[in-house]
Amino acid sequence: MLDVKFVRENIPAVEEALRRRRSAVSLEGFVDIDRKRRELMAKTEVLRAERNTASEEIGRLRREKKDASALMEKMKDVAARIKEMETGLPELERQMEEFLLNIPNVPDSSVPDGSGEEDNAVVRTWGTPATYSFPVKDHVDIGEDLDILDFERAAKIAGGRFCLSKGAGALLERALINFMLDVHTREHGYTEMLPPFMANSASFFGTGQLPKFEEDLFRVAGTDYFLVPTAEVPVTNIVRDEILPGDSLPLKMTAYTPCFRAEAGSYGKDVRGMIRQHQFNKVELVKICRPEDSWAELESLTADAEVILRRLGLPYRAVALCTADLGFSSAKTYDLEVWLPSQNRYREISSCSNFTDFQARRAKIRYRDGASGKTRLAHTLNGSALAAGRTVVAILENFQQEDGSVVIPEVLRPYMNGMERISKR
């Protein structure tokens, strides 16, 4: 959510931001409603002030055993007028809220302008995709041939867009999660969190998934709980409605959670395999920091995620999302895309974003500035490091051998009882 004062005073800049994002949101009527709202508020406050002084006076008169009935009678009228004014206010506030909750974050000036994925800017490429002297298989064929992935039985248990990992497949994914958490906690200074995998609607409003994107979520029937689509939701909301000591920043947290996404509107996309699932595992990085540090923190957070890909030896590239591809709450996002031999292209495996104060304003995440003693909104960032399911896909495909086996990256072997290769049993 943007600051109402900022929007009021920077209508052209906000409209430009909406245009850059190719957003259909209009600011038509904003200024007018905002002005009406503030006028009504001012009028109401004058009456309330009158009521407050009169009530004090009544209290004083009664203590002195004097007659206050005339004043009380007069105040009945004032009370009625206050009530009348107050009935108009909620509607104006609702309309303002509707504007503010639907305006996306302003893209940073460094975000490339564009109208779709093809306009994203490649900022780095690492590693060289291997060449294969045999026809490459995709992860579904590799996994099923090795009997470590079972999509048919997953469909029986749950349905489409679910996966069942077995034996060395399950071990591989668990090893990846442990490896990632260990690197981030031991080497990058993040504190591990194991949060609830469901959260209430207030948390989802805080990070911006609600009210606009409810159709992407699974709701637990008859409750206020939604399954988390990313650890961003529970972890960022750890500090919701808090004023943090300035010297505690930056907070750096990492968490493994399963992620649940309805994937409404993506029918027919990536239907094969475990690229796009209703449930997948992910290790997430979350930072809460001072505004002046957030751009540097975005670079280091992205680098922290890249370390995982490099240690695994997976070729990847980093792209800066263009204005049209940018998420609703984000001011700037780098996607990390891993090479998939079966698709002969790079696919998203991580997304690292700076939300500036957009989530912090919604979630009331503040800190006390040591110098001024004032409270200020923090900046929030997060990124996947990495999506574990897609990392399994990348490992199976990139390290497949002609005999159908898959060589396990060295860094994972200690997490897999020294296993060097997954072979057919």
Place this chain on the structure above:
RNA sequence: GGAGGGGUACCGAAGUGGCCGUAACGGGGUCGACUCGAAAUCGACUUGGCGGUGCGAGCCGCCACGUGGGUUCGAAUCCCACCCCCUCCGCCA
């Protein structure tokens, strides 16, 4: 699921219709005094949000005692609904 207790500022806690929301009292914190320094002691300061105004430090007003409604000239206090926490019982990994 049943019974009971509770939610007030950074923490504990008092307050049961007006003199109580920069909110008693205790603790903590910051600054200052004393001291060679520290402890102890003494003093001052120490909630957040919104609106208005000013170039600005600021000033004026409004709102908030878990949340939302209601009663009243006036609500932390009375009424209704909901949320959360704690204790005991039942069930349970």
